[in-house]
Every structure is written in C-alpha cells, then in structure tokens.
Amino acid sequence: DGGITQSPKYLFRKEGQNVTLSCEQNLNHDAMYWYRQDPGQGLRLIYYSQIVNDFQKGDIAEGYSVSREKKESFPLTVTSAQKNPTAFYLCATDDATSKEQYFGPGTRLTVT
Amino acid sequence: DAKTTQPTSMDCAEGRAANLPCNHSTISGNEYVYWYRQIHSQGPQYIIHGLKNNETNEMASLIITEDRKSSTLILPHATLRDTAVYYCIVRVAPSNQGGKLIFGQGTELSVKP
Numbered sequence: 001d002g003g004i005t006q007s008p009k010y011l012f013r014k015e016g017q018n019v020t021l022s023c024e025q026n027l028n029h030d031a032m033y034w035y036r037q038d039p040g041q042g043l044r045l046i047y048y049s050q051i052v053n054d055f056q057k058g059d060i061a062e063g064y065s066v067s068r069e070k071k072e073s074f075p076l077t078v079t080s081a082q083k084n085p086t087a088f089y090l091c092a093t094d095d096a097t098s099k100e101q102y103f104g105p106g107t108r109l110t111v112t
Numbered sequence: 113d114a115k116t117t118q119p120t121s122m123d124c125a126e127g128r129a130a131n132l133p134c135n136h137s138t139i140s141g142n143e144y145v146y147w148y149r150q151i152h153s154q155g156p157q158y159i160i161h162g163l164k165n166n167e168t169n170e171m172a173s174l175i176i177t178e179d180r181k182s183s184t185l186i187l188p189h190a191t192l193r194d195t196a197v198y199y200c201i202v203r204v205a206p207s208n209q210g211g212k213l214i215f216g217q218g219t220e221l222s223v224k225p
Contacts, residue, residue, distance in 0.1 A: 004155075033212060042199065042215030043156070058212065090155050092213075099144065101213060103155030 003027045004104035006091050011109045013085075021076045021107045023091035031094035032074040033101075036060065036087045043090060049074055078109065085111045116200045121220040124194075130187040132219050134200030137181040142204055145176060146213070147185045149196040149221075156199065156215075159185065190223045197221070 003026040013019045025032065031050045035043035045058030049068040063082025068074055078085045091104040117135040124130040136145065144163050148156040160167055160174045162183075167174045173186040187194055199218040 035213075035215075042217055043213070044215070045212050048212055088153070092155075099161060100158045101146075102158065106153070106155050108153070 004091060004093060004102055006089075006104040006107050009105065009107060011107055013109070013111050015111055016080045017111075018080060019078050019085075019109065019111075021078065021089050021091075021109070023074045023076065023104060024072055025074075025091075025093050025104075026072065027093055027095070027102065028071070029093035029095055029102075030071070031096070032068070033092040033094070034058070034064075034066065034074070034076045035090045035092065037090060037106075038087050046076065046089075078111075085109060115214070116202060116216055118198075118200050118216065118219045120217065121222070123222050123224055124187075124190045126192060126223055126225050127189055130185075130190040130194065130221060130223070132185040132187075132198050132200075132221065133182065134185070135182045136200070136202045139180050139202050140204075143202045144204070145174065145180075145183050146201045146203060147172070147174065148199045148201065148213075149194075150199065150218070151196045159198075190221075192223050192225065195221060195223045 005024045007022045033048040034046040037043045044060050046064050047066040049055035055068050065077045088108050090106045092101050094101050144161050146161040147159040150156040160172050162174045176183045197218040197220050201213050
C-alpha cells in the first residue's frame with residue numbers, strides 16, 4: 001500500500017445518493033489516479049491528475065467527479081448519474097523518478 | 113498505449129519456477145513493460161518493469177525478447193502466497209503526458225502444494 005490511504009474499506013449507500021471516496025498520499029507524488037474494478041475484470045481508469053488543480057477524464061469518467069486542491073488528496077465523488085456504481089475503487093500514485101505506480105488498499109462501494 | 117495478451121490461467125507447483133508469458137507485439141519504442149499482481153480484494157502490487165534489458169529484483173525476473181514483442185515474468189521459487197492475478201502492462205513512463213495503466217484480464221496463477 002505504500003503511503004496511500006483509502007477510506008473507508010467498505011461503503012454502503014442507497015441509490016440516488018452521491019458519495020465521496022477518500023484518497024490521501026504522503027509519498028509526495030505529483031500524479032494520482034482513480035480506477036474502478038468490477039468482478040473478474042481488470043482495472044479501468046476513471047480520472048487522473050498530474051498536478052494540483054488539474055485533472056483529466058479517463059476512459060469511464062461519466063457519473064464521476066474529482067478535485068485536486070492539495071497534492072496529498074484526490075477525492076472521488078460517485079454521483080447519482082453513475083448507472084452502475086457498485087464496484088471496487090482503487091486510487092494510485094505515480095513516482096516520476098522510479099517510474100513505479102503504487103496502489104492504495106481500495107474501497108468497495110455497494111449501492112442498493 | 114499498446115495492448116497485451118496473456119493466458120487466462122496457469123498452474124505452478126510450489127517451489128518450482130513460474131513463467132508467465134505476455135505478448136505485446138504493438139509496443140512502441142518509448143513504452144515500458146510493467147508487471148503487477150493482485151491478490152483477491154487488495155490493490156495491485158508492483159513487481160517489476162523494464163524497457164529492453166532483462167531485469168531482476170527481489171521478487172522476480174523479467175525477460176524481454178530482443179524485438180520487444182513479448183516478455184516473460186519469472187518467479188524463481190513460487191510459494192502459495194504467490195497465488196494471484198498477474199497483469200502485464202505496457203505504458204509510457206510518467207511524464208507531462210501522464211502515465212495511466214491499461215489493465216487487461218491478466219493471468220490467474222494458482223500455486224499448488
């Protein structure tokens with residue numbers, strides 16, 4: 001997990017509610033990423049941010065929003081517009097020097 | 113980013129070497145080969161990466177063919193704890209253009225006693 005914290009580990013919400021997933025890092029990495037994983041599938045990129053106050057859509061950004069007000073934090077909001085929000089959400093950071101990408105422990109979101 | 117092809121699943125006997133192949137025939141000259149693994153319900157764990165030379169670290173060895181169109185991850189003495197899904201990924205190195213990872217289905221490695 002390195003220095004990446006995701007909380008909570010399990011999250012339950014009712015359909016129609018927005019929910020924000022936390023991702024905090026103390027690795028001093030510039031780039032941060034949000035991925036989504038569905039059962040038996042690989043990871044898909046939702047959003048990424050290379051520097052503070054800047055972020056780009058990934059492959060499946062619809063129904064999600066992010067902010068990057070601080071280098072250490074990259075929260076992801078799952079909005080009510082996301083059709084199938086139940087999934088395992090993973091946050092990651094990039095070390096530009098070593099070229100390694102580190103992942104957090106993940107948050108499993110269940111929407112009923 | 114180039115795509116990769118991996119076998120869906122493999123078995124390996126405990127204590128033996130596990131050799132996981134990956135094809136990346138459309139890899140570009142500035143793309144690296146990365147390997148990650150994921151144990152159920154955990155975040156992916158970085159294993160190793162390389163550009164064109166073979167690489168070795170405390171976890172594994174990475175053998176890249178001379179034409180860079182394929183590679184093999186070698187776990188020299190597999191243990192039961194190596195049972196996981198292994199992802200082979202090609203990507204450009206982190207830069208101002210970003211360094212997102214594109215995950216395929218991976219290879220589910222089962223290490224058996």
